Amino acid sequence: MKTNLLQLSLFLLLACFFHAQVGINTVLPGSTLTVNGSIAGQYKISSTSATLGIGDFYMAFNGSTAGTFTLPAATVAAPAQGNILGRVYYIKNTGSAQLTVAASGAELIDNQTGSGVTSFKLNPAGYAMIISKGTVSGTTWELATFIDKTTATIAALGATDTVTYTGAAFTAFNNSIPQIIPFSVGDVIVNQGGSVTWNDAGDYWQILESGVYKIEGYSYFGSGGAPSGAFQWTGINLNITKNGTAIANIIGGNRGNFMDIIAQTANTPINVNCIVHLNAGDRVYLTMNWGAGDKPTTNAQITAPNSLIESRNFSLQQLSIP
Template sequence: MKRNSIFLTILAAMSSTLSYSQTGNVGINTTTPGSTLTVNGSFAATYRAVTASGNVAPTDYYLAYSSNTNGTLTLPAAITGSGNFAGRTYHFKNTGTAVLSIAANGAELIDNQTGAGVGTVNVPAGYYAFFISKGTTTGTTWELILLSSSDSLPAATTSYPFSTVSTTSRQDLTASTGPYIRREINYPQGTVINTGNVLNINNGRFTAPSNGYYMFYGSTQFDNGNIPGTPSFDWVVLYLMKNYAVSTDNILVQSFQPAPGTLTGRNVSCITYLNKDETVSMAAAAGVTGSPIYQVVVSSFYGYKIAN
């Protein structure tokens, strides 16, 4: 009898102190909840440290990815009818040094305000991402609420893919006879910054890792000083080329100079929209008196994604 009395006393205390219902509202540590759920005190949810790729569990809330190897965490699959978890939120922090990818399940997509949605969202090292379930079962089933850096100012090189290269190596190129012969400039040696490995220094091509707007700048020096006889240029052209491997006529911008002598410098720049896997490279063409070849030297090429 005494045991039952103690149990009833505990139930009464919980009902009056911890939880109180008023017009559908529930309060914890308050008798006047103003919202559907009001917590007058601290709140705690699951914290899970992750070191490898895997699935996000229904019981997860905050996940910290601490690996130094790129990995993927896959969000739960959408549920139809009973059990649909519309409004569920997940928080991710990349505390490692590699790239963390958050992926939707199967054919589902993440709405990141770019149109049809994306299959994955990359969270660079030091960044935080916040997702919410839309409750839909096809198309964009998740929404990216926030992707931000934990630093006060995000580093430019982790915001978007970036590359720059400069070389003092000489490159032999075929001189034009009749139609222009355009050849890509490559960078066999020199200073390279290549975030995301977007630049192939062997063929000089910057490959877009995702759809978006990109800025490019290139420069070189046309220099026949080391060619026997020091032949003069009839003309020179420097180009930025789009998808050179597909067609050598895909010119984005060009800089032309007639009769420059044996030495001249040219530069080109542009902003262009690229689809994923499209390329931009710098190329040259020149007419030369008395030589089948010409040379370029002191070449620089810069590429940077500026917007989606």
């Protein structure tokens, strides 16, 4: 075994010296290096952000929160000062969150669609192969292969159960503080495309990819107890809010004005929709609050009328990126 390794090492050394062709498991190599057999490269999995180095080759990202893989600088100090021309990285997003692949410092990535970019995104199931161009500034990397989501992002929830605001939530409701309309994981009708995910603990859509989104919401409203006041009608706001439930966070809204007698004895629908640019990391809620006129005195309810099933729904559609 040692003799074979020694002979192989000597053969490779002589071949390199004479600029000959090298063959492994073949005596007739057809290229500078011909391997008649399998080839193995380094395989790593990371659930967090990382800077790729000389020991990396195939990198899989399996994180549940967004992360970044940073490419190495084009010029390295060891083993000898110089660029990393031809170095290749294969990157796959096997996780459930979005991965950013970023160049080092002021370097750029040639993504074949114009001037170089500082980074690109890989959604869950996305894959990329990138190669060093041998330059030390400007576009130092080339995005040779890029496979990302192949379907448009459409995500929707629909629920049938009753929601009742009482206690502190009801007080806040009557003080015009938007209250989150809850859904559950089981309410998800469709979630395709990989640009958003539903956060069940927080009752919001988590945006994974920046872009323009069309957002729609629908909910019934019913008043618990005789509304207090002299207007004889109640104004209820249905809102789409971002990154919190303050009024200042409302990005789309609509008001439904109901006669008091109708609010007490029936449930009436309100619709809301908007088209808005969202950034990766944004959270989007469907909320409801008192807006004008008389106020309910006991509680506020979301429930479908007799003979109907769905009490509320909430959907997003990605129209463009970034």
